[in-house]
Amino acid sequence: MIRTTFLSHTMGAQSRLMERAAAADLASARLSSGKAFSRPSEDPGAAATALAFRSELSALKAYQSTAEDAQTRLNTTDAQLEQVQTAVARLKDLTVAAATGTMNDEGRVATAAEITQLRDQLVGLANGRHLDQPLFAGYSANDAVTFSAGMWQVNSNTSEKLVRAVSDTDSVQVNVVASDVFKAGATDAFTMLDQLVTDLNSGNTAGIHAAIDSVDALRASASNARARIGAATNRIENVLEANISRQTGVKADLSKAEDIDLVEGITEVNRQQAAYQAALGATAKSLQQSLVDFLR
Amino acid sequence: MSSNALSIALSALRTSQTAIEVSSHNIANAGTAGYTRQRVDRRPGTPRNSVYGPMGTGVEVGGISRSRDSYTDGRVRSTDSSAKALGVRTEFGQRSEDAFAEPDNGITASLGRLWPSFQALGQKPGDDALGTQVLSSLDDLAGRVNQARSELGNLKINALQRLNTEVDTANSAMDRIAELNRITPAGLAPDLADERDKALDTLAATIGATSTMLPDGKIRVAVGGKTIVDGDYVSHLTVDPANDGTVNHGATGPVQLSGSAGGLQTVIQTDLANYRTKLDAFVSSMVNALNTQHAANKTPAGANGGALVADDGNTMTVVITSPSQLATADATGGTNNGAGATAMSNLRRTIEPTARDLVTFIGGTVANISRSADNAQALADAASQQRLSLTGVNLDEEMAQLISDQKAYAAAARIVTTVDQMLDTLIRM
Numbered sequence: 261m262i263r264t265t266f267l268s269h270t271m272g273a274q275s276r277l278m279e280r281a282a283a284a285d286l287a288s289a290r291l292s293s294g295k296a297f298s299r300p301s302e303d304p305g306a307a308a309t310a311l312a313f314r315s316e317l318s319a320l321k322a323y324q325s326t327a328e329d330a331q332t333r334l335n336t337t338d339a340q341l342e343q344v345q346t347a348v349a350r351l352k353d354l355t356v357a358a359a360t361g362t363m364n365d366e367g368r369v370a371t372a373a374e375i376t377q378l379r380d381q382l383v384g385l386a387n388g389r390h391l392d393q394p395l396f397a398g399y400s401a402n403d404a405v406t407f408s409a410g411m412w413q414v415n416s417n418t419s420e421k422l423v424r425a426v427s428d429t430d431s432v433q434v435n436v437v438a439s440d441v442f443k444a445g446a447t448d449a450f451t452m453l454d455q456l457v458t459d460l461n462s463g464n465t466a467g468i469h470a471a472i473d474s475v476d477a478l479r480a481s482a483s484n485a486r487a488r489i490g491a492a493t494n495r496i497e498n499v500l501e502a503n504i505s506r507q508t509g510v511k512a513d514l515s516k517a518e519d520i521d522l523v524e525g526i527t528e529v530n531r532q533q534a535a536y537q538a539a540l541g542a543t544a545k546s547l548q549q550s551l552v553d554f555l556r
Numbered sequence: 557m558s559s560n561a562l563s564i565a566l567s568a569l570r571t572s573q574t575a576i577e578v579s580s581h582n583i584a585n586a587g588t589a590g591y592t593r594q595r596v597d598r599r600p601g602t603p604r605n606s607v608y609g610p611m612g613t614g615v616e617v618g619g620i621s622r623s624r625d626s627y628t629d630g631r632v633r634s635t636d637s638s639a640k641a642l643g644v645r646t647e648f649g650q651r652s653e654d655a656f657a658e659p660d661n662g663i664t665a666s667l668g669r670l671w672p673s674f675q676a677l678g679q680k681p682g683d684d685a686l687g688t689q690v691l692s693s694l695d696d697l698a699g700r701v702n703q704a705r706s707e708l709g710n711l712k713i714n715a716l717q718r719l720n721t722e723v724d725t726a727n728s729a730m731d732r733i734a735e736l737n738r739i740t741p742a743g744l745a746p747d748l749a750d751e752r753d754k755a756l757d758t759l760a761a762t763i764g765a766t767s768t769m770l771p772d773g774k775i776r777v778a779v780g781g782k783t784i785v786d787g788d789y790v791s792h793l794t795v796d797p798a799n800d801g802t803v804n805h806g807a808t809g810p811v812q813l814s815g816s817a818g819g820l821q822t823v824i825q826t827d828l829a830n831y832r833t834k835l836d837a838f839v840s841s842m843v844n845a846l847n848t849q850h851a852a853n854k855t856p857a858g859a860n861g862g863a864l865v866a867d868d869g870n871t872m873t874v875v876i877t878s879p880s881q882l883a884t885a886d887a888t889g890g891t892n893n894g895a896g897a898t899a900m901s902n903l904r905r906t907i908e909p910t911a912r913d914l915v916t917f918i919g920g921t922v923a924n925i926s927r928s929a930d931n932a933q934a935l936a937d938a939a940s941q942q943r944l945s946l947t948g949v950n951l952d953e954e955m956a957q958l959i960s961d962q963k964a965y966a967a968a969a970r971i972v973t974t975v976d977q978m979l980d981t982l983i984r985m
Contacts, residue, residue, distance in 0.1 A: 265593075265948025266586040268941050275937060299653050300919025301926060308916040311664050315908045322672035322901070329679050391680060399890025401682075420890060424679065425898050428905070518659075551955040 273543040280539045284532035291525040295518055306517050313514035320507045323427050327500045330424040330434045334493045336390040337435070341486040344385050344441065347378050348479045351453075354378075355475050358460055359468045372460035379453040383407075386414075386438050396438040398422070404438035405450065412450040414438050426499045432492050441485040444478040452478070560613075561975050564601075567614030568968035571598055574617050575961045579954050586949040590754040592622040593949050594746050622746045624947050626769065629753065632939045633760030633767075639936035640761050641819035642929035644718075648711060648823045649922035652831050655707030658915045663704070663838075666697045667904070667911055674901035677884055678894035682856040687879025690897075694865060698872040701839050705870065708832050715823045720795050722817040723803060726762040727792045729755040733775060734790045741773025763793070764814025780811040801825045827925075831918055836869060838914045842907050843867045849903055853883030853896030861896070 290296065300307035357363060358371045386405040388395045397404035398420025406413045416439035423431045442449040452474045459467030575596045585591040597620070601613035656662045670693040677686040736744070736752045744752075752775065759765040765779040770787075777785040782805045784791050793811070796802035801824030805811040813821055843865050850864040861883030863875045876882060885893035 262942075263945045263948070263950055263953075265945055265950045267589070267591075267948040268944035270587070271944065272941060299650065299922075300658050300915050301650065301653055301922035304916050304919040304923050307659060307919050308912055311659055311912045311915060314659070315664070315668060315904070315912075318668040318672065319904060322675045325672070326675055326679060393680070393892050397892075399885070399888070399893035401891035420888075420893070422892065423895060423898075425675070425902065551952040555955060555959075 270547065273547065277536075277539055277543060280532070280536040284529070284536045287525070287528045287532040290520050291529050294520060294525075296520045297518070310514060310518040313510050313517060317507065317510045317514060319428075320503055320510065323425070324500065324503050324507070326424055327426040327496050327503065330426065330432065330496050331493065331500070333390045333393075333395075333434050334489055334496065336388070337395050337489050338486065338493065340385050340388045340395060341441070341482060341489060344382065344482045345479070345486065347381050347385070348475065348482055351375065351378055352472075352475050352479065355456065355468065355471050359465070359472055361465065365463060368460045368463060372457045375453055375457055375460070379450060379457075382442065382449060382453075386442055396436060396441060398435065398437050405442065407450075412448055412454075414442060414448045414450070424496075426496055427503060430495070430499050432495050432499075434492055436485045436488055441482055442478070443481040444474040447474075449478045560611075561971060564612070564614035565968045565971035565975065567601060567616060568971070569965060571596070571615045571617055572961045572965035572968060576958060576965070578620060579958045579961065582949045583951065583954050586951060586954075590750055590757070591949070592624045592746065592750050592753070592947040594620050594622055597621055620746055622749060622947075624753070628939070628943045628946055629756070630766075632936070632943045633757060635932065635936040635939045636757070637760045637764035637815040637818075639929065639932040640816040641764070641814050641822065642925060642932045644816045644819035645823055645827060646922070646926045646929040648715060648820075649827060649925050651711055652708060652828065653918060653922055655704050655711065656915070656918060657700075657704075658919070661700075662915070663697065663700045664908070664911050664915060666693070666700045667908060669693050670697055671901045671904040674897050677882065678897035678901060681884035681892055681894040681897060682880070684879050687882050687884075690882060691874060691876065691879060694874045698865065698874055701835070701867075701872045704835060705832070708828055708835070712824055712828050715820050715828070716795070716799055716801070719801065719803070719817055719820040719824070722762045722815075722820065723793050723795055726759055726765070726817065729758040729762070730777065730785050730790050730792065733759075733777060733785050734788045737774045737785070738788050744773070760815060762815050763817045779813060780805075782808055782811050827921075830921070834914055834917050838910055839867050839872060840869075841910060843872065845903050845907055846900070849896075849900055850883050852887060853899070854885045854887060854889040855881060855883045856885060856891045858889045859883075 289298070297303045297306060354371050354375060358368055363371070383405050386396055387403040394400065394402065394404050397415045398417040399422075400415065400417070400420075404415040415437050418437050418440060420435075420437065421433045422435040424434050425431050439448065444452040452471065455467065456471040456474075458464075459471065575598075578594050578596050582593055597618040598615055599618045601616050603610035604613055605611075658664060670690070673686070673689045673693045677683065677690050680686055732755045733752055736748060736755075739748065756765075756767050756775070756777070759767075759777060759779075763779050765777050765784060767775050767777045770776055774787050775785065776783060776787075779793075782791075783789075784793070784805065791806035793813075794804050796804055796810070801821045802810045803813055803817065803821065812818070846865055847863045850861040853861040855861065857880070862881075864882075866873050866875050882897070884897040885891075886895035886899065888895075
């Protein structure tokens, strides 16, 4: 038979009460923090999982902001290219009209003046910027199109691809270089337009006729560039959509790994409180009992 | 005839009084830690010869003994010693975890802020504000690393202080045992024997010492295979001034302890060292990865990247001081080429898993120690309960004993009265 002695009873009661109190405390701490563990050693497996999800979530958020930034850049580029297309359409009209032979010298000079205006507009568009970065100049911070040493310098570094990583596996090129956009056959648009202006002023009909093909070529390269930008925009939109839905999934997974189930948490707190109070009551009752109480 | 009855009654009165005194002593010490319930050993008096053969001469007190056995003591001491060792390791393990402040404020959280800042810089290379953001994220990361290291260092100092205290406690318990060993075993009162057992409990808890009772009733104490108390001989323990957790035994040198001092030795020599080694390995691989990528990059101005961060094994520092020195371009160079910064942010995929490894390693180690500590504590509690149920005072038992002694006393007094009446009758005849 095990003897119950004064000390074994009181010390046993004390340690049981402490255990209960600690369990009740842990349950309420978990409920108020909302986390299933406050230090990794409480559940190393869940901690590792939660950390992995946290890392993925922060990466997804960073990719999201990268993709959104890329989107605004692509939108700006698209708007610029749309204006380029409008200007080129007008160029085509003017060139065709000038080539019809019914136009007199005066008309050709006026046309030449308008074409010069359009050329300047194209130069302006080619040097467009997004957040102070040139849109069509590759890695360079300088203007894409300049006139120096008597000739047009058009940025032609087609290998300088501005690539945005928008997910672990997707990288999207968000730029086109000026030489791809402003290309009119063998030469660049600006040299070609200068030649056209000279031909119009001097009445070189053969030159004006030849310019129609060059303007067509320019139109083709501009719309080609716009199509590339459009494709990149589509791709980023898809990635962004996938990213946002993945974020929702990861948030749910993270919550599952590190948050407590509210219902379970509240039930646990109540359960532990009840157990603690029962232990207190039982201890108070049993400690009173002794033969001394019954001897008179 | 009647004088015999009187002396028998007298022996019963004396014995009952002694038994009541012992019961009172037991009740008085019901709550005293380390007290052992005492018992009166009664035995019949030496028979005397009479014409009818040997006759009884009443009762006498053979002695006062303690209800205690050395097997239970041994079990309590060995379980308590390992529970204390694991308990102290758990405590320091959890404090080490606090030093890393995972998962909310630690290295992983800091890394989680570093990668997006690199990625943002990749979109706008050369931007001073974004560059400053990257540098402050790096500063923060270095801060976390250095903080964890200094906390681990503080914990080691703390553990050494505790080790000194434990060894001091053990030394004074050893002195007390040697002092009690000088008293001849026959003269060692039960209460003094309790005191010696308490000192032995302390020695088991602090340094995990084991004891043997010698044939002459004195105690020999040993730890780690070396005798520290033998009779009145004492060999004190000293903490080695090298501060590496070594404890020396008199002239014979280092001794491996257990108990809380042994736990502290493990903390200093193994646990903290393991955490630190793992942390240093992580930091060195991270610094290496960051620097390798940065050195392969070019700054917007076209210069080679060079080292980004440095670590001398004690302090991690950010080498670069100005945002313009950040190499944001890849090897091709170019002002608006952000491929280098993007590559830096992609290091997330190689560095973060190793950071998580670090967290899981420490968390897992502490979880294991803590589980073992819980088990050891449960064993120690059970052993201690078992011993208390053997050595402790049960008030009901004492009350019952008290009543029975009281009745015995009353009955013996009645015998005296009866003899008195008999003698009275005789005298009046």
